[in-house]
Amino acid sequence: MIQQKAKKFKEFIYGNGGSLPIHLSTPSLSSKDINNVVKELRKNNLAIGDSKKKFLDLLKKYIKSKFVLLTSNGTVSLYAALLADNTKYNDEVLVPSFNYVASVNAILSINAIPHFVDSNLNDFGVDFEKLDSYLSKNTIFKKKKCINLKTKRQIKSLVITHVFGHPCNLDHAKSLCKKYNISLIEDASEALGSFFKKKHLGTFGKFGVLSFNGNKIITTGGGGAIITNNKKIYEKLIKIIDNGKIPHDYEFVYGSHGLNLKMPNINAAVGINQLKNIEKLVQLRRKLFKKYNNLSSKDLILIKEPKFSRSNYWLQTIKVESKKNKLKLIKYLRGKKIMVRSSWKPLHLFNHLKKFPKMKMDNAVKIYDTILNIPSNLKSN
Numbered sequence: 001m002i003q004q005k006a007k008k009f010k011e012f013i014y015g016n017g018g019s020l021p022i023h024l025s026t027p028s029l030s031s032k033d034i035n036n037v038v039k040e041l042r043k044n045n046l047a048i049g050d051s052k053k054k055f056l057d058l059l060k061k062y063i064k065s066k067f068v069l070l071t072s073n074g075t076v077s078l079y080a081a082l083l084a085d086n087t088k089y090n091d092e093v094l095v096p097s098f099n100y101v102a103s104v105n106a107i108l109s110i111n112a113i114p115h116f117v118d119s120n121l122n123d124f125g126v127d128f129e130k131l132d133s134y135l136s137k138n139t140i141f142k143k144k145k146c147i148n149l150k151t152k153r154q155i156k157s158l159v160i161t162h163v164f165g166h167p168c169n170l171d172h173a174k175s176l177c178k179k180y181n182i183s184l185i186e187d188a189s190e191a192l193g194s195f196f197k198k199k200h201l202g203t204f205g206k207f208g209v210l211s212f213n214g215n216k217i218i219t220t221g222g223g224g225a226i227i228t229n230n231k232k233i234y235e236k237l238i239k240i241i242d243n244g245k246i247p248h249d250y251e252f253v254y255g256s257h258g259l260n261l262k263m264p265n266i267n268a269a270v271g272i273n274q275l276k277n278i279e280k281l282v283q284l285r286r287k288l289f290k291k292y293n294n295l296s297s298k299d300l301i302l303i304k305e306p307k308f309s310r311s312n313y314w315l316q317t318i319k320v321e322s323k324k325n326k327l328k329l330i331k332y333l334r335g336k337k338i339m340v341r342s343s344w345k346p347l348h349l350f351n352h353l354k355k356f357p358k359m360k361m362d363n364a365v366k367i368y369d370t371i372l373n374i375p376s377n378l379k380s381n
């Protein structure tokens with residue numbers, strides 16, 4: 001049965017053209033992108049120059065946010081957000097186990113503690129109901145701080161990830177963070193072009209993070225952004241991503257800890273024209289979802305955007321009935337050079353992360369066992 005389904009997908013993907021092998025998500029570069037880069041190279045504008053301002057202005061306008069900083073990637077943006085939130089040694093940060101590893105590495109790099117939480121089976125984001133019930137039993141307030149009863153450590157923040165571009169329920173995320181007095185950090189790395197109730201993802205939390213890595217819906221080669229709704233935090237972040245420097249005409253002055261996390265101008269040049277076309281790129285992925293969805297059935301489901309949202313459908317996702325069927329599909333399609341991929345293995349299962357606190361984790365494992373990503377921007381869809 002699953003073999004027949006796999007064959008149908010193979011025929012559909014081959015039918016849509018593209019040369020083998022067919023990858024999950026590839027850059028959509030045009031001659032305009034190349035010209036923009038060449039112009040900056042000719043002017044010697046590699047580290048600094050006008051492209052950064054152009055890219056930043058376009059981004060701010062598109063996501064409707066005043067306080068945005070361009071960085072060298074999504075991972076360091078998460079690091080900078082945690083630092084700007086005063087996350088300290090031994091503070092706990094709630095983070096989904098079903099997740100890309102970047103946020104956990106960012107947490108560990110400042111000697112804080114990842115505290116793993118479970119995801120829901122619909123949009124694969126944090127299961128807020130389960131988390132609320134868990135926190136109500138396992139934490140107390142001390143001087144308005146949320147304290148883990150078992151470890152006695154402060155729970156400082158919650159990282160939520162908008163998985164494959166699909167929005168988490170931000171109403172639930174915000175009310176939970178308010179209830180437990182913890183900061184909300186949105187990892188919207190995969191979600192440029194996605195909205196919840198018409199508001200762009202990454203603009204709901206105290207911090208939001210974007211990635212412009214090579215496989216994302218638009219790319220600057222490597223690159224990222226941090227979004228905040230707070231001017232003071234924005235000013236703090238300016239220093240954090242620039243080695244803690246305080247601007248001065250001719251002296252080197254440092255006021256706090258930081259690193260060089262800034263996006264180079266030449267990377268911004270790669271992204272300008274793609275960013276101008278972001279709506280077109282989102283529509284192509286949405287159209288592809290509809291075509292794939294025609295192939296879905298009871299035992300092989302295409303994952304739809306959640307209610308109240310507009311997803312960029314960055315990665316198209318299939319859900320099957322069992323781990324066995326997932327592996328069969330993956331092996332068959334990869335054998336045909338269609339580079340489908342398993343989703344993330346839950347992070348709490350990795351040896352070096354097993355020791356960290358976690359809630360009971362049923363859904364994360366179920367999700368991992370039954371979903372896979374398939375090519376998401378076929379050239380001629």
Ligand SMILES: Cc1ncc(COP(=O)(O)O)c(C=O)c1O
Binds near residue numbers: 072
């Ligand atoms: C959910 C998520 N978070 C963080 C990152 C890290 O972004 P970057 O690769 O730009 O460091 C990525 C992607 O690569 C991601 O998919």
